[in-house]
Amino acid sequence: MTILKKIRNKSLLLVMVVGVALFSFIIGDFLRSGSAFINQKKENIVVINGEAINCQDYQTRVEDYINNAIRNNNNQPLTDDEQYQIKQMILNEMIDDILLFKEAKKLGLVVSKEEYKDLVMGDNISPLLQQIPSFRNPKTKKFDKTALLHFLQNIENEDYSTEQSSRLMSIKKAWLAIEKQIIKEQLKKKFNTLFTYSILTNVLEARAFYEEKKINVDFDYVAQSYNSIPDREVNVSDIEIQKRYNECKNLYRQKEGALVDFIALNIVPSKKDYQMIENKLKELKKQLESSKNIAEIIQSNPDILYTNAYITYNNLNESQKFLIEKNHAVGTVGIPILVNQTFNLYKFEGMKTAPDSIKLNAVMIPSSMEEIKLKHLSDSLIQVVKKGTPFSDMASTLSKGKTTGELGWMTESQLISRLDIQFKDKILTAKINEPVVIKSNIGIFLVQVLEKTKPIKKYKIANIQIQVVPSQETKTRLYNRFIQFISSNHSIADLRENAKSSGFSIQTDVEISKDQININHIQNTRQIVQWIFNNKKGAISDIFECQNSEYFAVVAIKEHLREGFRPLKSISSVLKRNLINEKKALKLISDLKVKKLNTLKQYAEAMNTTPQSVQSVNFATSYISGIGKEPILNVKVPEAPINQISGPYAGKNKIYVLYITNKNISKEPYDTKCFLKQAQIQNMRWICQIIQSPEFLRENIKIDNYFNRFF
Structure with a gap:
């Protein structure tokens, strides 16, 4: 009883203790499961409208593709850049697959069992299967349906040994991947067909297509560049720039990216490195002159390249020809010749008459x-x-x-x-x-x-090649010099100010995208791109070694660029230039009109230029000879009167005054059916470009891309 009474008295405390324990248990379990959930999220490379691409699934697909690529390339390894291209391609495919299946589901597009059966073993075999070498006749190289059906029967056979079953499982796994691809290609075909036939060409387009090319014009012209007026004579205010930005910012969309400053130090051999090779070549020359067995010299110098073959006179280079033309006897050794960081040492070994x-x-x-x-x-x-x-x-x-x-x-x-x-x-x-x-x-x-081939005189000239490469001492000296410079400059401003005086070339405001393979065509710089998008504004990287140790590189992040409209400050100079040109055009045109000129010659003298001629321009001409793309001329030329001055007109970079010399109006009658077909072909090309674009299915889709965390 005493114990029960004590329990009652302490009941509130007991409830609190049990409650805290229970809460701890629940919250602990929640945190553990939450941790697993968070870890799982961290393994996602991309999330598309809530649907994720898992790193492990993605990596498996990439490894399969890379292994196949290596096998198809005679087991030659792929470069880092080639592997990254494959990774990016597979990622885009997986994203597009998700989007395609989502869109197909919305539209009710499916591949039925009967349709699939027809694609695999029916009358309309999938093109994908027809391209597989195993399903082709060895002699005719044509698709063999019997071979396909035999394969399908074999993979369904359960009567195999344990060793065979293991191989069969591997084959079945590969076949499942092919099945998925067949269904995907069929869905894609249906989707593209639906999209293609949802865009119709009407008679108005056909008529416009006819009218655009109906009038072809020859004309003379004079032009004056906007650069003929100094920029200081034209004022553009910040308010005008802001207004222009508001009007046309849709033209300046950007993907997620970054602005960086980039320093790449080319690791080149020093004078000492060249001297070392020259000394080695002097010793080799003595050995070649005294030895009849070149093979022994090559074996003791593994860095030497040597081709043991007789070649025709026409295939000799100038140095080799010189060696045999100047009455040099067999056994003569020439002097070392340097070509593109490689020394060549030639020995005339012999000649023979034999087929080439x-x-x-x-x-x-x-x-x-x-x-x-x-x-x-x-x-x-x-x-x-x-x-x-x-x-x-x-x-x-x-x-x-x-x-x-x-x-x-x-x-x-x-x-x-x-x-x-x-x-x-x-x-x-x-x-x-x-x-x-x-x-x-x-x-x-x-x-x-x-x-x-018929026997011909051939020559055997030993070509001993030794490439001059930077020694470890040279690399260490360059690295120490570079790291000392980076350590002494702690900001982007410091790097910019002191790079030139320290002997380094810095590239400023280099725009980098997240999926970029390399920077400035330097290989193996994908690692730097990945670093950029995993670090903050103002960060300066460590030194990276790139392109097979040919470069040391450092990058500094000036700014991260968000996806969307470019900020005003990043394009204000472009907008200002456009406004300046517009004001220059108004001034040039106004000055010319005041002079009341009547002939092209007078305009040429006033504009300090000479007349030029152009032939056969119409509304649809994409590139005007001697001028380039100038839409204002495509608009004005067909409508301008013949044998009269037209203009001045403001172009992109110049003003133009025209004199139409000839108009050729097509006598071809308008045929609705004919031009409707031509307009349809033009529209079909445009539709194909849209369908093939990776952005086709990605508009208005939320894609969270974490690719740079991993690769």
Whole structure:
């Protein structure tokens, strides 16, 4: 009882304690789930009207595309800039896919099961499937529906071993991606068709199309530039600039971006670096003069480039020709010649009479089998060709349609660059039309020489090339000098004021967009663009190393630009220039009218210029010869009277006075049907441009882009 009484007395306190504990439990769970929610949001690259593209999903798609690109490029790695282009392309595709499916759903556009079946196995096979090499006949290279149907049957077969099942799952995954693409392309086709046929061409447009080109005019003219009046003679107030901005700010829209100052220091070799290479070449020259085995010299100097081939006289450069023309004997070594940071040292090794080029077929034989089986396969393939089967058919069957083996004509140098010396030597001595197996460093080939050119005198000149590159000492000295300058200047104003005196070239007010690949065509500067959009106004970056260590670069953020209208201060100079030109035009025209001139010659003297002539201009002429784009002339010329002075007219950068010399009015009668068709073609081009634009589906859509956080 005592205990119960104590509990009752403390009930309020107990409720409070339990309540606090319960609240802590709930809020703790909420915070944990909230943390997971926040982390999940942080993994989103883009959010389109609430629908997100997750980083992991995106990265998987990018990696698949990059791996395919590398495979299709003979396993050559892609540059950073190429990889970024792929990333940007995949991102745009994923955004457009979301927008397309949203719009298709609103419009009720779907791909039915029957329609999909027809695209995959019916009478209207998707073009996407028809382009896949596996579904093409190896001989005809045309789409083979039987191969497609056989594939579809196989992926539905469940009777496979564990090892085969794993491979089958991978194939099924790839097929699901193809299915999605087929449906997307069909939806896109429907959407584009709907959009295309929703824009109609009427008879008024057809008539306008006819009238625009009906009158073609030849004329003489004189022009006077606005620069003939100094700017100081024209006043433009801030109020006028503000008014003009309010009138035309829609013309000055901008994407999210930044204004930066940019310093790029080119890392070039020092005099000491050149001297080191020259000393090395002097030693090499002695070795080349005394040694008959160039291969040993090359092996002990891995930075040397050397082509071991005989070439014709016409393919020699001037330095090589000089070496053999001046009665230089075989074995002569020339002096080092510097060309674009690369020293060339030539040795006349020999000459011979031999074919310059050979025409050949070649196909790689699978070498992952036992030697006995490999020999059996090689012998069988040789017999197949000898018995009359075209080499291209045999190669196509062996490679499963990937190649016909037709390499065409190749020189000795090309054989070395594509394969190796061992391959080159054996191929040059092979008999015509006699298939032979040749081993090279990159594999085993079945080769057939078809033709050889007539023997011609050829020369073998060793070309020892050594590129002069900045030493680590040079790079360190440049880096220390650069970092000392950056450390001594803590603001953009300081950088601008002191860059030139310190020996650095600074580019100011460089406009950068978020999706920009590089800055000023310097490779590997995407890392700098990413830094810009992850830092605040006024920040100065550390030193970046760019373009395979050819540049040190630093960037300072002057201002971040929001998406929307450009602020007045950023375009006030442009608006002011336009207003100044307009006032100059009024002044020039007014001064000329006061003089009451009557002939083009008089106008030419008053304007201190000479008359020029133009032929065949109409309302639709996009570019006027000798003038360029000048819309005021397109408007005035067709309506101006013949053999009379017209103007002056104010153009974009000049005023013009015209004298119409000839008018050619088309006698072609107006045919509604004909010109309606021409107007439709013109409109169709315009529609295609709209559809192909990435902005087509993005207008009035809220897109939150966090791409720069990741890439």
